Amino acid sequence: MLDACGQLCMVMSLEFLLHHSSHDKPCIIVAYKGVLSTALEKLKYSESLRCLLTILPLDLLPQMPIQPRLISNAVPSVVKPTTLLILVDDDSIGSGWCEQVPIHASSDKIEWHLSLLQFSQEGYNVLHVKYPSVEEDGYDLRQALLKADEEVSKLGCDWALITYGLSAVDARALQFSILSPWNDLKACIHFCPNTTSAKPFLLKKKSGGYIPSVFHIPASQELLHAALVPHTQAEQPNNGRSHPVISLFTYPLVPEKCPFPLMLNAPSRAARETVCPHIRSATTLSLTRTLTLLRRCIGPYFDLESVWEEHAHYEFVERDAQKTLSTMVSEPYVNHISTLTGGMGRQDLLRFYKYHFTGLDTTPPDTEMITVSRTVGTDRIIDEMIFKCTHTTEIDYFLPGIPPTGKKLEFPVVGIVAFRGDKMFFEHIYWDQASVLVQLDLLDATNLPVAGVDVARKVLDPFGVPSNTLLARWKTSEGLSTDS
Template structure:
């Protein structure tokens, strides 16, 4: 018995000609959720159920042959993603790709169930390996050792290009089960508490996967323009609905230092409406450089919980960590201690914190001295460093 691959169509309207991902993963809610995740990243997804359960009489080879034909029908470049693929099934996969091999541009393997690298290293018909990324637990030392020589050879031969074979290891995640399948995909917006090592590994591996996919099969998104539009709606027009239009259906904003923001569209809409008053003055100046983008803001409203507006001018660095899904986005942070010092709410005496110099050090790294808070810095001046 063979179950035909399930097609999940590209969910990003701006992507007119999506490329295809063939994903081998279980057909439970978590596996299906990851297929939906990649459709929301701008791809057509063909979902083939994996692993095989012998009692079901499921024929993996027949399913892969059907998937191969479907990939050919969709046309264009495509990539392969597997979860927990065994060496035996990797060989079955290689022998089942008959029509679409020339269009296979990238492979991503999560936690392959093997100690041998050879079945997973696919070659182009014209020669050379197909670009591949392996995400493995740090404890999978044998497969890691088997892959390392291939990564080193490729790097020596292609010093001016991206590595063809990349291996990423993740500490403290289980070896027996693909770690991304231990929690729901971000697109499912599940508010679940999981092991921080698994969440960190899953988030980082998704970013690395998308980096390879974007480079090999697209699509390209102008993420800086998306961020600038978001900032314009939030800080200039002060329109919560327009601000949310630049974000995914269930976004979140997480201001770590003050524990403010919103989890989900309803909470975030409430946060934007109550935290960003529409009629307060603000100046907004953008300075664009080849490799830097700086925004200068003057906010005339209270952004520290429980602290009313003081009218004081503040200078502080904002570290914005913004995640995108397709051409939509999420969140941002700021440094708290330097703000409290400037508002005279925190006495920096005998504390390892600074005021306005924090922001000025970011803008002019050489103009503000380092280590002024280190008591031993002055006394070490002139001492031998040998």
């Protein structure tokens, strides 16, 4: 529909046409109901009007196919990217999973492509089809899907489908609209389908069997959950060597009205309402689960360990802030949990690394990092480490404001390292600050349930350090039966 400005322009155009028309050369105006008629009503017509006006119903408006919006793969190392066809509404997109936007942005309204950019930064070509469609301005979902079908074929390679709030009716239409590359569809991900029926969303391969699919739904969608559970069990391989074909994940306390990944805003220093923790949790978990299916079915594969090792080398060996940042995305962040030190955004983090981390006056020269265990997932690494050093410098990130004591330090550290494509996105670093303070004689452990260096030693040698030495009541259960 025309807004006020559009209607004013239309009125001015019509007045110009009427002014230059005559009885022998009348102006002919063809208007579609609801499109031009609003503007025409603003003119004061008389019996001597020198124009021929025809109002046509809106359903006769020519249906023009809408070109899908393409966001090309943003990861240079991915030479032959696969494609994601994403059905989502322009207007409902906040930042969603894509927090990779300039950190100084203070607007709560982020353009659509910044949300979809997330997946291009994961190594995919992204085709966006507006959904749900509104039958105005000539938009037609079926035509848009047919156009998307052509674009998927042009891009070639395997592809996957992601939908948000898709209805059962449109799910059936989707099956009939996309025909030519159907054999290349390798995976489907559905967020909060607007239905209670599972069948329209379970697509079958021509060779037989279902296309691997993941469903992300609020826990409140109980009827849909009940409809999907039998399929997850029936399609579950029982040989212990295959991945599930149909996977279902539920998320508590998230609304049904809007798919939860679309309810987050881009990070900003501007003050605003805190993000609902349930939406944050659901969004983070669903992203990893979505990428797990995508990586398995259409790639790409990234050597996350190599990136993490390179990052640590620049931090502790070369001690080069610029090189450290080169392993990270354009707007990364780091948070040392116990002290809230780190940075948000490239400039903030570069300043932190250069002046408060990599320098010899910050990180002690005899620092040693011992990896105890490592878990490598789809989009993150979890490292269990022991940090060893002599406290000869003021360690800004672990002990800000504490002058050197010259004492030996040894404590366990856990790092949660998230990736976007082949770059690090963020680090969350956890450690036992009480153990550190005890070792530096800054905390008296006499009447507290805290320990010093034994915390690290028991991590390295679980059977070499006794358990429950801080549990005063441990002796009271000695000799008691442990039978049920």
